[in-house]
Amino acid sequence: SQQGEEDPQALSIQEGENATMNCSYKTSINNLQWYRQNSGRGLVHLILIRSNEREKHSGRLRVTLDTSKKSSSLLITASRAADTASYFCATDAGNQGGKLIFGQGTELSVKP
């Protein structure tokens, strides 16, 4: 069954603006991860946040996790045209041998 659901499904912004994507999930998790996928290619791991963490940064990425609301957000600051891609959240329940359940993704378009 689908675990993560991203919002919005599509987002179009201008270069330099910030992009925020949200993810909601249904069951308890051990960690939540964000991945990027460029058109028709494999996914690239961006960041992992564990259930006991509330915020994490990596370069222009900022991820928050609210386990009481079962939600997470990914913020990309000062976006670039090269950030155009689909972004997926994935949840790991921690007791299922590393199995990740992915959401449907947010398609981000950054216009130069």
Next chain:
Amino acid sequence: ETGVTQTPRHLVMGMTNKKSLKCEQHLGHNAMYWYKQSAKKPLELMFVYNFKEQTENNSVPSRFSPECPNSSHLFLHLHTLQPEDSALYLCASSQGAAGPVYRGYTFGSGTRLTVV
């Protein structure tokens, strides 16, 4: 190059053909996964292998048959497929599932499969 290599990149096969997808990783990871990505649908987990033992079969039809001869190699054998099986098939690997050394998945570039 991510460290996970999938071959072939593209495959067109008839419904009566038998073909195999190959995935190889030299990252020292102990878990490997097959996912299916169809248009407009979330990634669907198909199979999970931990230390070359299958630990998950997500109700996948028997026309898909996985094989994991060692921790570095994973195959997906295909036979008698249907047009709706056309999709991007992604292989991934990870180390130390959910433990302190766990850093998430490393994906291959995928095999784009078209069944005609």
